[in-house]
Amino acid sequence: MKTVIKTTNLSKVYTNTAVPVHALKNVDLSFQQGEFTAIVGPSGSGKTTFLNVIGGLDKPTEGHVIIDGTDIATMKESKLFDFRLRHIGFVFQAYNLIPVLTAMENVSFIMLLQKQPKKEMEQRAREMLEQVGLSDKLHARPSQLSGGQQQRVAVARALASKPDFVLADEPTANLDTESAFNLLDIMSRLNKEENITLIFSTHDQRVIDRARRVITLVDGAVDKDEQFDRN
Amino acid sequence: MKMLLTLAWRNLWRKKRRTFITVSSVLFAVVLAIVLMSMVNGMKQQMVDSIISNTTGHIQVQDVLYHDEPTMDHAMEYSEEVRQAVSRYGEHIDYSVPRIEGFCLASKEVSSRGVYLMGILPEKEDRMNNLSDRLREGKMFGPDDQFAVIGRGVATQLNLALGDTIVLLGQGFQGMMAAGKYPVGGILEFPLPEQNNTLVYLPLKEAQHFFAAPNRLNSLILMLYDQRMAEELSEKIRNELDQEWYTTRTWLELMPDKVAAFEARDAQVRIFAWVLYVVAGFGIFGTVITMMHERLREFGILLSIGLKRAQLAGICLLETIFISFIGVMAGVAVGFPIVYRFYLHPIHLPDELGEAMIDYGLEPMMTFSIASDIFIYQGLTIFFIALVVGLYPVRKVFRLDVISAARK
Numbered sequence: 001m002k003t004v005i006k007t008t009n010l011s012k013v014y015t016n017t018a019v020p021v022h023a024l025k026n027v028d029l030s031f032q033q034g035e036f037t038a039i040v041g042p043s044g045s046g047k048t049t050f051l052n053v054i055g056g057l058d059k060p061t062e063g064h065v066i067i068d069g070t071d072i073a074t075m076k077e078s079k080l081f082d083f084r085l086r087h088i089g090f091v092f093q094a095y096n097l098i099p100v101l102t103a104m105e106n107v108s109f110i111m112l113l114q115k116q117p118k119k120e121m122e123q124r125a126r127e128m129l130e131q132v133g134l135s136d137k138l139h140a141r142p143s144q145l146s147g148g149q150q151q152r153v154a155v156a157r158a159l160a161s162k163p164d165f166v167l168a169d170e171p172t173a174n175l176d177t178e179s180a181f182n183l184l185d186i187m188s189r190l191n192k193e194e195n196i197t198l199i200f201s202t203h204d205q206r207v208i209d210r211a212r213r214v215i216t217l218v219d220g221a222v223d224k225d226e227q228f229d230r231n
Numbered sequence: 232m233k234m235l236l237t238l239a240w241r242n243l244w245r246k247k248r249r250t251f252i253t254v255s256s257v258l259f260a261v262v263l264a265i266v267l268m269s270m271v272n273g274m275k276q277q278m279v280d281s282i283i284s285n286t287t288g289h290i291q292v293q294d295v296l297y298h299d300e301p302t303m304d305h306a307m308e309y310s311e312e313v314r315q316a317v318s319r320y321g322e323h324i325d326y327s328v329p330r331i332e333g334f335c336l337a338s339k340e341v342s343s344r345g346v347y348l349m350g351i352l353p354e355k356e357d358r359m360n361n362l363s364d365r366l367r368e369g370k371m372f373g374p375d376d377q378f379a380v381i382g383r384g385v386a387t388q389l390n391l392a393l394g395d396t397i398v399l400l401g402q403g404f405q406g407m408m409a410a411g412k413y414p415v416g417g418i419l420e421f422p423l424p425e426q427n428n429t430l431v432y433l434p435l436k437e438a439q440h441f442f443a444a445p446n447r448l449n450s451l452i453l454m455l456y457d458q459r460m461a462e463e464l465s466e467k468i469r470n471e472l473d474q475e476w477y478t479t480r481t482w483l484e485l486m487p488d489k490v491a492a493f494e495a496r497d498a499q500v501r502i503f504a505w506v507l508y509v510v511a512g513f514g515i516f517g518t519v520i521t522m523m524h525e526r527l528r529e530f531g532i533l534l535s536i537g538l539k540r541a542q543l544a545g546i547c548l549l550e551t552i553f554i555s556f557i558g559v560m561a562g563v564a565v566g567f568p569i570v571y572r573f574y575l576h577p578i579h580l581p582d583e584l585g586e587a588m589i590d591y592g593l594e595p596m597m598t599f600s601i602a603s604d605i606f607i608y609q610g611l612t613i614f615f616i617a618l619v620v621g622l623y624p625v626r627k628v629f630r631l632d633v634i635s636a637a638r639k
Contacts, residue, residue: 057535057634077538085537092532092637099529100241112234113537157536 001032004197005054009077010063012049012220023049023058025220029164034195036188036230038211040201046220047201048080048169054199055088056150068164073130083114085127089166089196090156095144096154103129103153104138110161128156132186148179152186165197172204184210235542239549246525250554253518257558257617258565260511264504264609265566271500273574273600274540275493279482281593282489284360287482288328288452289461292317292468295478297449298485303333303404306447307477313451316471323460327399328355328452335401335409338433341387346385347429348399350438359454362419362432369393369417372434378416384428386418393418397431411441449541508616515620519551523624530628531636544625551621558617559610567606573599 012024023046039047045114052058054065056072064071066089075083084090089110097106107125116124129135132152132224142150153170158166168187172180188210191198200207208214216224234543243250283289294307307313309329317327331350338345353371356362361369372378379397391397396412403409413433439445453468455461461481469479484488533543579597580588585595 041322052634057637081534081537081539084535090532090536092535096532098238100238100245113542118322198628206420 001034002031004033004035004049004067005029005031005199006064006066007054008066009018010050010053010062010065011059011061012046012053013061023220024053027063027217027220027222029215029222029225031197031199033164033197034191034205035197035199035213036191036211037197037199037213038208039199039215039217040202040208041217041223043203045217047217049168049220050141050217051169051199051201055090085110086161087164088148089161089163091151091154091158091166091168091171093225094147097150097157099142101166102139102141103156105146106142107157107160110157116161124160125156128160129153131190132156133182146179148175148182151175151179151183153185155187155190159194159196162194165195165199168198168200168202170202171200171201172207177206180204180206235545239546239553241452242546242550243553244295246522249518249522249525253515253522253554254558254561256511256514256518257561257613259557260345260507260514260616261559261562261610261613262566262569263507263511264568264613265562265605267504267507268500268609269566269573269601270365272602272605273577273598275496276600277593277598278489278493280487283454283458283482288359289455289458289482290453290465290468291480291485292451292453292472293477293478295474295481298478298480299612301449303402303409303442303444303449304406306331306404306442306444306449307451309448309451312472313477313577315434316468317453319471320464320468325453325454325456326358328347328352328454329435329448330450331435331442331444331447331454332449333401333409333442335399335431337385337389338398338400339391339395342389344385344388346381346399348401348431348433348438349434350433350435350441352435353432353473355560359452362536363539365419365421366417367420369415371417372432374434374436376416376434377413377437379413380417380419380432381415382427383418383420384424385431386415388428391415397430398448399441401442401574401623403442404447407443409442411437413437474480508612511613512524512616512620514616519620523627527631527636530631531633534631534633535637539630539633544628547624547628549622549626551618553615553622555617559614562613563606566609567601570599570605571601573597574601576621580581 007027007029010024010027011022014021022189027050038048041047049058053060056075060073063073064074072083073081076157078140098109101109104125107128108121111121111124126138129138134152137149139147145153172183175183184206187198190196200211202208210230211230212230214226214228215222261599287503292307292313294305297305297307317324329352332368341501352374353362366380367383369380371380381391381397383417385391389397393415395415397415398412400410419430421430423636439447442520455464455561465479465481530543534540577598579585580595
């Protein structure tokens with residue numbers, strides 16, 4: 001299987017605090033295409049920092065993040081914007097969507113930034129919204145959708161541009177059980193059907209139970225890296 | 232670009248109250264600035280019009296030495312050359328007013344006093360300053376009459392009544408003795424005591440005869456259709472004349488003290504206007520800061536998913552442009568009827584203020600201007616200030632820490 005992300009000796013130290021905080025310590029991990037991985041650990045264990053660093057939102061203090069043969073740890077910010085746009089999908093905990101755009105427009109947004117042809121873009125956005133079960137909400141604005149529906153639109157948007165991998169930072173944290181299961185069903189299905197690599201940071205046992213790989217971080221270091229057969 | 236425009240436009244209506252507050256800040260600033268400048272410019276124009284119509288006119292053709300040494304010896308010949316030079320630019324000149332004037336001694340029996348004698352064509356003066364409207368007793372002379380019309384103060388101080396004779400003595404052209412006696416045919420009342428106590432009018436032809444200066448004038452006043460043409464036209468007419476003998480001067484050159492007073496007043500108004508602009512700018516700034524803090528997380532997420540900083544800054548800038556434009560247009564729409572109402576119906580000033588204006592020879596009313604440049608200049612100034620304030624979010628976007636913003 002193709003390696004999508006490889007981190008070596010990845011460390012992150014926050015020095016703008018009274019005492020330096022070692023958020024990541026020498027993390028060496030590889031993620032293969034199509035994996036469904038949950039990054040777990042207690043609060044302050046470095047889950048979000050790890051996602052930020054491999055997502056190119058934050059720079060490591062030391063180490064490398066190799067994506068598609070490129071070390072994004074040394075990349076300039078202006079190039080990183082473009083790299084994120086073309087290679088990485090994001091799903092955040094809440095307020096994911098652009099409030100003034102409809103579901104269709106939100107899903108099309110990244111493809112629009114990528115300057116994809118309008119016809120293909122609309123077709124793909126429609127298709128993704130159908131896949132997440134929102135074909136009847138194409139023209140609804142975020143304020144007209146429930147929290148679960150908004151997260152499904154966010155997933156559709158993250159996957160629509162066919163990124164190398166999708167990073168989801170506690171996407172189910174604000175959802176009720178039914179919405180969370182619904183979202184996880186959709187993401188599991190898309191993970192299989194589209195062979196997209198999904199990496200979650202989560203506390204949510206419902207997510208952990210679906211993940212085929214669970215990496216536990218403790219104090220910024222990898223404590224456990226377990227594989228599960230979920231078939 | 233279309234996407235940026237769409238996002239910016241829709242963002243405006245996302246929080247209608249916030250947009251309403253910001254637009255209102257711009258609107259009120261524009262309305263206040265328009266009303267202030269309309270009032271100031273209207274008053275200034277009223278003063279300028281008063282100076283022009285009561286004293287100088289727009290342009291004067293004079294003997295080249297008259298301005299520096301205003302004596303009868305420097306009365307110019309009203310020659311064919313002058314007539315032709317003026318008529319060459321006739322399309323810009325509404326009418327001309329010839330005058331011959333000088334100081335004299337006026338007396339009746341044993342009383343005497345200094346007066347200022349003006350030889351005029353009454354119908355021309357009436358067009359310029361409605362002189363006949365100031366007539367309180369008797370009648371105004373015609374061009375061929377041979378009686379005098381005098382100020383109320385002159386009449387009182389010399390104990391002159393209608394039908395009495397006023398004796399005038401003065402210096403005529405080139406050392407000639409100027410002497411004459413005229414029946415008083417009319418008495419005028421002026422708002423300014425200085426005018427009331429000194430002015431004596433004779434028909435132009437009679438005054439020229441009195442000063443022994445036939446066909447001579449101290450000034451040929453030109454009243455233009457458009458005041459703004461004064462300097463350009465003055466220069467053109469001057470170039471048509473023999474500059475060894477003749478020159479032209481605009482009202483600005485003839486009244487340098489008044490011009491200096493206007494400039495000082497304009498400077499005060501500008502300071503006041505800038506205080507207004509700064510207050511307006513801070514009003515807009517306050518809402519912009521609130522907007523920024525409300526949307527930091529959204530900005531962080533947009534930048535995370537791939538929107539470039541320049542694109543996000545562009546959205547913020549477009550929002551500011553939209554808000555400023557709507558505010559300015561609404562401000563002009565609200566401001567125009569207000570100043571137009573006061574343009575048609577000037578505010579009559581109460582007693583004390585009104586008297587002060589009368590003392591200056593002005594109507595006791597506050598007039599407003601509806602000149603288009605007030606709306607354009609004030610609108611553009613506030614628009615520019617709003618744009619400068621709008622640069623704050625742009626600067627903030629370029630300095631935004633994506634992670635901390637997305638976590639807000």
